[in-house]
Amino acid sequence: MNLKTNTLSDEQLFEQYKKQRKAYRKSITFWQLVIFAAFFISWEFASRMEWIDPLIFSSPSKVGHLFAEKLIDGSLWFHLQVTLLETIIGFVAGTLLGIILAAILWWSEKLSKILDPYLVILNAMPKVALGPIIIVALGPGYVSIIAMGAIICIIITALVVYSAFREVDENYVKVLKSFGATRWQCFTTAILPASFPAMISTLKVNVGLSWVGVIVGEFLVSAKGLGYLIVYGFQVFDFTLVLYSLLVIAILAALMYQLVEKLEKWLIKNTAG
Amino acid sequence: MSFLKLNHISHQYFHDKGYTKSVDNISMAIEEGAFISVLGPSGCGKTTLLSIISGIIQPTHGEVLLRNQPLSNTASGIGYMLQQDYLFPWKTILDNVLTGPKIQSKETEQTKDKAIQILHEIGLANVVHSYPKSLSGGMRQRAALARTLMTDPNLLLLDEPFSALDYQTKLKLEDLVSSLLKEYNKTSILVTHDIGEAIAMSDRIFLMKANPGEIAEIFEVPIEIRNLQPFQARKHLKYQLLFDRIWEELNELENKHPV
Ligand SMILES: Nc1ncnc2c1ncn2[C@@H]1O[C@H](COP(=O)(O)OP(=O)(O)OP(=O)(O)O)[C@@H](O)[C@H]1O
Ligand SMILES: [Mg+2]
Numbered sequence: 438m439n440l441k442t443n444t445l446s447d448e449q450l451f452e453q454y455k456k457q458r459k460a461y462r463k464s465i466t467f468w469q470l471v472i473f474a475a476f477f478i479s480w481e482f483a484s485r486m487e488w489i490d491p492l493i494f495s496s497p498s499k500v501g502h503l504f505a506e507k508l509i510d511g512s513l514w515f516h517l518q519v520t521l522l523e524t525i526i527g528f529v530a531g532t533l534l535g536i537i538l539a540a541i542l543w544w545s546e547k548l549s550k551i552l553d554p555y556l557v558i559l560n561a562m563p564k565v566a567l568g569p570i571i572i573v574a575l576g577p578g579y580v581s582i583i584a585m586g587a588i589i590c591i592i593i594t595a596l597v598v599y600s601a602f603r604e605v606d607e608n609y610v611k612v613l614k615s616f617g618a619t620r621w622q623c624f625t626t627a628i629l630p631a632s633f634p635a636m637i638s639t640l641k642v643n644v645g646l647s648w649v650g651v652i653v654g655e656f657l658v659s660a661k662g663l664g665y666l667i668v669y670g671f672q673v674f675d676f677t678l679v680l681y682s683l684l685v686i687a688i689l690a691a692l693m694y695q696l697v698e699k700l701e702k703w704l705i706k707n708t709a710g
Numbered sequence: 711m712s713f714l715k716l717n718h719i720s721h722q723y724f725h726d727k728g729y730t731k732s733v734d735n736i737s738m739a740i741e742e743g744a745f746i747s748v749l750g751p752s753g754c755g756k757t758t759l760l761s762i763i764s765g766i767i768q769p770t771h772g773e774v775l776l777r778n779q780p781l782s783n784t785a786s787g788i789g790y791m792l793q794q795d796y797l798f799p800w801k802t803i804l805d806n807v808l809t810g811p812k813i814q815s816k817e818t819e820q821t822k823d824k825a826i827q828i829l830h831e832i833g834l835a836n837v838v839h840s841y842p843k844s845l846s847g848g849m850r851q852r853a854a855l856a857r858t859l860m861t862d863p864n865l866l867l868l869d870e871p872f873s874a875l876d877y878q879t880k881l882k883l884e885d886l887v888s889s890l891l892k893e894y895n896k897t898s899i900l901v902t903h904d905i906g907e908a909i910a911m912s913d914r915i916f917l918m919k920a921n922p923g924e925i926a927e928i929f930e931v932p933i934e935i936r937n938l939q940p941f942q943a944r945k946h947l948k949y950q951l952l953f954d955r956i957w958e959e960l961n962e963l964e965n966k967h968p969v
Pocket of ligand 2: 756757758793869
């Protein structure tokens with residue numbers, strides 16, 4: 438046995454290694470599918486056997502039926518589109534405003550020192566608690582909901598990006614200053630691109646946060662969207678509807694996360710070489 | 711008239727617990743085309759001195775005159791090469807070298823050609839479009855030098871440009887820099903730890919001592935060595951004599967001011 442492996446060429450060893458890797462990856466996917474299937478099968482089974490209350494926990498088949506029904510009558514698309522749009526706008530606005538705030542803090546160190554305790558408090562405060570005030574101030578519509586999606590990620594983005602700005606080696610700025618660069622040029626040529634990785638990683642966090650903000654906003658406004666469906670389902674005691682909405686949100690959030698990850702890979706490849 | 715004049719320059723760094731006097735009462739007068747070295751132990755304020763001459767740091771006392779004008783009145787004309795290369799990792803070598811013209815809004819097709827030509831001269835022709843991380847330490851130092859030369863500075867400030875290199879690369883680069891600077895008739899100030907490098911490359915050597923950073927001694931490099939390439943200079947008899955004198959002086963300073 439030992440003798441046999443020793444006689445393998447490097448090429449063959451590499452083939453062997455590749456085969457092992459492939460088998461390993463296959464087994465990972467296999468177990469992921471097993472968990473997926475086991476979850477839904479046991480859910481369905483438990484519901485049919487009434488081990489869990491079918492009224493509250495519904496069952497995959499009921500949710501699936503509802504899904505098909507809503508797909509056909511177009512209301513899936515209607516609510517999904519509302520929520521998705523609000524989330525994307527909230528996410529983009531929150532991230533951009535956070536980065537702008539970070540830039541302002543970087544610009545004036547004094548201002549950042551002055552604002553420091555307030556930023557800490559704002560960051561620690563649960564932003565969704567501001568919901569009722571926002572809705573009264575901006576009216577019970579999509580503007581409020583987008584604002585919730587944005588507000589929830591502004592402060593954390595600003596803090597993370599600002600600390601990334603500060604960690605940029607000041608000697609890069611020194612290089613630029615030796616060419617007579619203005620402060621704005623230093624910012625755009627050195628600070629901003631050097632902080633790119635940090636900014637991209639906040640994107641990933643913000644995707645999740647914006648969903649929370651928007652769904653809570655829809656809870657409160659209760660007019661349309663997936664968050665509204667959840668509240669409505671709860672009020673009429675239709676938990677199939679609640680679970681259906683939850684499932685759609687989970688799928689959308691996962692897709693959006695994947696998209697941001699793709700964007701991250703692309704940006705890193707195209708900006709850092 | 712001296713090209714560059716420092717009048718009683720002092721600088722303190724202030725921090726919460728007090729202050730560090732990094733350089734104290736430094737005066738020097740440098741002629742156009744001269745090559746000056748500043749030699750001294752770590753922490754004696756060499757980098758601080760260069761930052762002051764470049765205008766990036768304002769000294770707490772004294773003034774810097776370039777062609778009899780205070781620094782702020784002269785349109786830069788100073789090239790500063792930092793202690794490490796500080797190439798922007800997200801830019802190609804060519805874009806890095808073009809940083810200066812870009813900042814000064816002078817980027818044209820000509821500057822691009824010029825950048826490529828400088829990279830050629832400095833032996834980096836085949837990495838023009840590579841990123842800094844794929845270059846060796848010596849290549850990166852050369853790229854940083856090219857970036858500094860790109861804006862045609864009249865005065866070059868070099869902060870230990872060869873310190874991170876292996877001995878062989880260092881000797882080669884010394885020759886290259888020396889001939890480039892002679893060719894373009896630049897005035898240069900080189901900061902170094904290396905006694906041999908200071909002698910081989912310069913016309914005059916300022917020896918600094920630490921705490922506070924002051925000029926302890928000035929050595930004129932013998933004319934015979936000045937006109938030799940650094941590599942040849944190192945083999946000259948007078949090189950050895952001057953080396954021993956500076957070595958002794960440094961030891962004496964250390965005994966007077968133990969670290
Ligand atoms: N940004 C700064 N803030 C506070 N103190 C500083 C700063 N930069 C340098 N110093 C202090 O000033 C003194 C001189 O530092 P400087 O960097 O000029 O020395 P140097 O001669 O260049 O040393 P080296 O040979 O190690 O590069 C040191 O005591 C250092 O601690
Ligand atoms: Mg230094």
